[in-house]
Amino acid sequence: MVVKIEKSIDFMYELQRKGIRYSMTGARDGSDGTGDCSGTIVRSLEKAGASKPGWLYNTDSMHDYLIQNGYKLIATNKSWMAKRGDVVIFGKKGASGGAAGHVVEFISNTQIIHCTYKNPQMNGVYVDNEATTCPYFMGWYVYRNTNANTAPITTLPVTERPDKVGWYMEKGTFQVTINEPIMIRDKAVDGKIIGKVYKGDKIKYDQFTHKGGYVWIRQPRADGTYGFIATGRSNGQKRLDYWGTFK
Structure with missing residues (x-):
């Protein structure tokens, strides 16, 4: 068939x-x-x-x-x-x-x-x-x-799998669901705190990475800089939990 x-x-x-x-x-x-x-x-x-x-x-x-x-x-x-x-x-x-x-x-x-x-x-x-x-x-x-019948499609740009440490292109929106505030930092892992997001807040992001025990997203900011926000724990290769939802 x-x-x-x-x-x-x-x-x-x-x-x-x-x-x-x-x-x-x-x-x-x-x-x-x-x-x-x-x-x-x-x-x-x-x-x-x-x-x-x-x-x-x-x-x-x-x-x-x-x-x-x-x-x-x-x-x-x-x-x-x-x-x-x-x-x-x-x-x-x-x-x-x-x-x-x-x-x-x-x-x-x-x-x-x-x-x-x-x-x-x-x-x-x-x-x-x-x-x-x-x-x-x-x-x-x-x-x-391999025998399936499918129409030609245009896929999104190819990116590496998230089993290697690095930043990956991905545009989306992250909405916080945990009760505790999440820090916004000026760089992932050990950056200084430049803000906070709270339950219900939505953050647009353009890249993500697995680093320092967490899955980070990069937030473009109005002044041309970026904020970095942890969205859940990671074992360095795979996500272990979620601190919000993605769209």
Whole structure:
């Protein structure tokens, strides 16, 4: 069977437009207004031409489903150049059920679409930046369907994977969700404090890095300088937690 990637992605966008809510106990595919990460992706692949699943597979059982429908495992716990339509399963195979796993579909080399729970007010289908959202600390498996039918696209500029220390281009907005104020510094890690941001504040940024035990973003400021803000802890390669949300 030929999977039409654009139909799979369109199905996820349709669930987003419908405003479905995240739940692992409902229909799981959006048909009752709720869905979870694996249920929505499995159903999106079926709508795109994949075989009818025996049941709505979870992150453990969908490995075989992907292979049966022409997907190949192209990377396990290592860097790869992402392409539109790549399906990535997070969590150790055989032990990733429930909250121990996650699955996303890439819509460009830097962005994903997925059904996720962020907090009680923000849960459902979202488009997110993969580097600041994907739970790489769980371990990951990358599947690509080389026989898939997809229309030509223009992806965002290619950047390195965040497994090397350095700054990476990425424009977005970070909104603080923790109760404690976060310091704005004139440089990452050991810079002097030049301001503070508080719960609910939104900060536009243009770059990020993993450095000094944290994930930092760079904030362009009105006077032509930059502020640097920690947004959560890092092990130097992967994000460990979040101090806010990203858009």
